[in-house]
Amino acid sequence: MISFSVTHTSDKSNARRGVLLTPHGEVQTPxxxxxxxxxxxxxxxxxxxxxxxxxxIIANTYHLHLRPGESIIQNHGSIHSFMGWDHPVMTDxxxxxxxxxxxxxxxxxxxxxxxxxxxxxxxGAQPKLLTIGEDGVTFTSYIDGKELFLGPQESITxxxxxxxxxxxxxxxxxxxxxxxxxxxTSLQKTHRWAQHSLDARKGTxxxxxxxQGGRYKDLREESARYxxxxxxxxxxxxxxxxxxxxxxxxxxxxxxxxxPPQKPRHLLGVGHLEDIPLIIKEGVDTFDCIVPTHYxxxxxxxxxxxxxxxxxxxxxxxxxxxxxxxxxRVCSHYSTGYIHHLLRSHEIAALSLLTLHNxxxxxxxxxxxxxxxxxxxx
Amino acid sequence: MISFSVTHTSDKSNARRGVLLTPHGEVQTPxxxxxxxxxxxxxxxxxxxxxxxxxxIIANTYHLHLRPGESIIQNHGSIHSFMGWDHPVMTDxxxxxxxxxxxxxxxxxxxxxxxxxxxxxxxGAQPKLLTIGEDGVTFTSYIDGKELFLGPQESITxxxxxxxxxxxxxxxxxxxxxxxxxxxTSLQKTHRWAQHSLDARKGTxxxxxxxQGGRYKDLREESARYxxxxxxxxxxxxxxxxxxxxxxxxxxxxxxxxxPPQKPRHLLGVGHLEDIPLIIKEGVDTFDCIVPTHYxxxxxxxxxxxxxxxxxxxxxxxxxxxxxxxxxRVCSHYSTGYIHHLLRSHEIAALSLLTLHNxxxxxxxxxxxxxxxxxxxx
Numbered sequence: 001m002i003s004f005s006v007t008h009t010s011d012k013s014n015a016r017r018g019v020l021l022t023p024h025g026e027v028q029t030p031x032x033x034x035x036x037x038x039x040x041x042x043x044x045x046x047x048x049x050x051x052x053x054x055x056x057i058i059a060n061t062y063h064l065h066l067r068p069g070e071s072i073i074q075n076h077g078s079i080h081s082f083m084g085w086d087h088p089v090m091t092d093x094x095x096x097x098x099x100x101x102x103x104x105x106x107x108x109x110x111x112x113x114x115x116x117x118x119x120x121x122x123x124g125a126q127p128k129l130l131t132i133g134e135d136g137v138t139f140t141s142y143i144d145g146k147e148l149f150l151g152p153q154e155s156i157t158x159x160x161x162x163x164x165x166x167x168x169x170x171x172x173x174x175x176x177x178x179x180x181x182x183x184x185t186s187l188q189k190t191h192r193w194a195q196h197s198l199d200a201r202k203g204t205x206x207x208x209x210x211x212q213g214g215r216y217k218d219l220r221e222e223s224a225r226y227x228x229x230x231x232x233x234x235x236x237x238x239x240x241x242x243x244x245x246x247x248x249x250x251x252x253x254x255x256x257x258x259x260p261p262q263k264p265r266h267l268l269g270v271g272h273l274e275d276i277p278l279i280i281k282e283g284v285d286t287f288d289c290i291v292p293t294h295y296x297x298x299x300x301x302x303x304x305x306x307x308x309x310x311x312x313x314x315x316x317x318x319x320x321x322x323x324x325x326x327x328x329r330v331c332s333h334y335s336t337g338y339i340h341h342l343l344r345s346h347e348i349a350a351l352s353l354l355t356l357h358n359x360x361x362x363x364x365x366x367x368x369x370x371x372x373x374x375x376x377x378x
Numbered sequence: 379m380i381s382f383s384v385t386h387t388s389d390k391s392n393a394r395r396g397v398l399l400t401p402h403g404e405v406q407t408p409x410x411x412x413x414x415x416x417x418x419x420x421x422x423x424x425x426x427x428x429x430x431x432x433x434x435i436i437a438n439t440y441h442l443h444l445r446p447g448e449s450i451i452q453n454h455g456s457i458h459s460f461m462g463w464d465h466p467v468m469t470d471x472x473x474x475x476x477x478x479x480x481x482x483x484x485x486x487x488x489x490x491x492x493x494x495x496x497x498x499x500x501x502g503a504q505p506k507l508l509t510i511g512e513d514g515v516t517f518t519s520y521i522d523g524k525e526l527f528l529g530p531q532e533s534i535t536x537x538x539x540x541x542x543x544x545x546x547x548x549x550x551x552x553x554x555x556x557x558x559x560x561x562x563t564s565l566q567k568t569h570r571w572a573q574h575s576l577d578a579r580k581g582t583x584x585x586x587x588x589x590q591g592g593r594y595k596d597l598r599e600e601s602a603r604y605x606x607x608x609x610x611x612x613x614x615x616x617x618x619x620x621x622x623x624x625x626x627x628x629x630x631x632x633x634x635x636x637x638p639p640q641k642p643r644h645l646l647g648v649g650h651l652e653d654i655p656l657i658i659k660e661g662v663d664t665f666d667c668i669v670p671t672h673y674x675x676x677x678x679x680x681x682x683x684x685x686x687x688x689x690x691x692x693x694x695x696x697x698x699x700x701x702x703x704x705x706x707r708v709c710s711h712y713s714t715g716y717i718h719h720l721l722r723s724h725e726i727a728a729l730s731l732l733t734l735h736n737x738x739x740x741x742x743x744x745x746x747x748x749x750x751x752x753x754x755x756x
Contacts, residue, residue, distance in 0.1 A: 038723040045727050047711050068719040072695055084711045333425050333462045341446040345416040348726050349423050
């Protein structure tokens, strides 16, 4: 189980400082949660993760179910000993991956945010690569094409076998531009599955319910009201909020009154650097995002000067660290010119170095916001 | 400069224990020298190199000249500060790469050990992609196709700018099955270039001369006699020795009487695990090889049970370390099953973990041989 206490709320916003206690240690909140999809942060051995000041990671139930399979992880005791990470772990429910891979492949994209032209996605419409039933979703494995089934019962059982400190309820994630009728029907299913997820729980792992509702304020509020009425240990906020940046904060603001203050809130899959102060001001305690690790593997460093493309020729002869104000081992050890050289030379060590720095940078950024909350500056 | 002292010679063979002192620290010999071609061990950030118990690394002059260029490195002070490695560094002369890429491309292979059918490689024959002149070699950059020239003068200047603790003289590396006449002519050039390399030296960096002569005993002995007559700080032994494994030890044995005992000897590019005791017994002090790092990136771990393909299904549920008797961080931290999972999931962290373990394993293996020498057991 977990326990959560809010130690201070800013007098300028809904931003709050807290401490989340899990069986594998505590998390000072607000906290950024790096993504370890396949039980590793991409390009970074987990024994280097502590020095990034990471407190908790989130792994993907869908990927781990497909490979290596939850029984392999359970045979190691739990995901902690499997991946060599003796600190808190969250697992998502697998819903997002099942649906985004399903709908995504139909529309030749896994990120369907470009055009709101999906009028195929209506009430009753079914994506081609998966079948959504009453009890869950039938889909094919991207590894071997095998037909698989995932529902709330299966998701919770898998997450318990993985041994997550915090699990998420199984939800349907409608595509971003699904219409009101589609999302309304989908939401009813997500709400039934929330109760089924609670019913399926056998162990003491914490379980967060997920608030859905897409870009529709009425549905978001309905979902917040219903999900928070169930005995979850915390609440996830999932899905898309609309096409504009400010839609997210507007939506977070509108559901805020329904969220019980004593329980932790996790925003799923959000965390561009510029978003972080905004979501924290709306009372979000934890949030996960692939941004720092994804950009690292594409040669970008996050710095106090912005997001920098280290492959550019301008960095060739730079003897400065990636960020002079950064205290990570990469910045104290290597020049930007050296990392540029490694990138140009196709050396994968470059990706490890940028990943370590970027995660450290995100955590430092959030640590500074924690201080600002304590000082009522946010 | 360097200094070298032999602290013990086995009474069972020519194996010797020694200490090599360089401006960046000492090397207990015999020692395995990992290859850092482009100023990094592939797949391993240099800040993890110390914990593999690496004492010295070897970088490639040819690659570093092409990218990032020696001036970039010199602007950092030396390769040590450039790559964040404050320990000894060797650089090869660039000769091997120039020639192997040149001849190799002619014969559609960079490793021409399969068939002795290269009667095209005779006295006076020229590879197509490079032109060997009196003062050096004209070749094209594999990066941008630019025509470049490398000779003893250029090689030594570049190596001094890189700031190696130990440099190598520029030599011609004839292809493995070049005939006696070709190798004899080539050797005369290598010997002239050895003197030119000494003449070109301006700084205090140590310089090793390279003994060539291919698979011909008379030429190897002639080369050993001549090269050791020049005032080098140590001696490299380069090139191919023949098609059979035992040809190498036979040849090392035949040149041994010509090598001055007070100077260090480096065997270039040799170091399969089974070769290591054999070459050490012939009085080799240091040797470099890509074997542990190359196999790591192909999913293999070196262990006391042999070289193991960790991708194989048999390892899927293994909770044992790669090698129960290994003290490296990978073996104390991760199961074989976890590394198998990372390899199967195409996670590059797997390559870092296997690289760290394999290098550590090679060093432990050689450390044990050092003890055996001290105890007159080798």
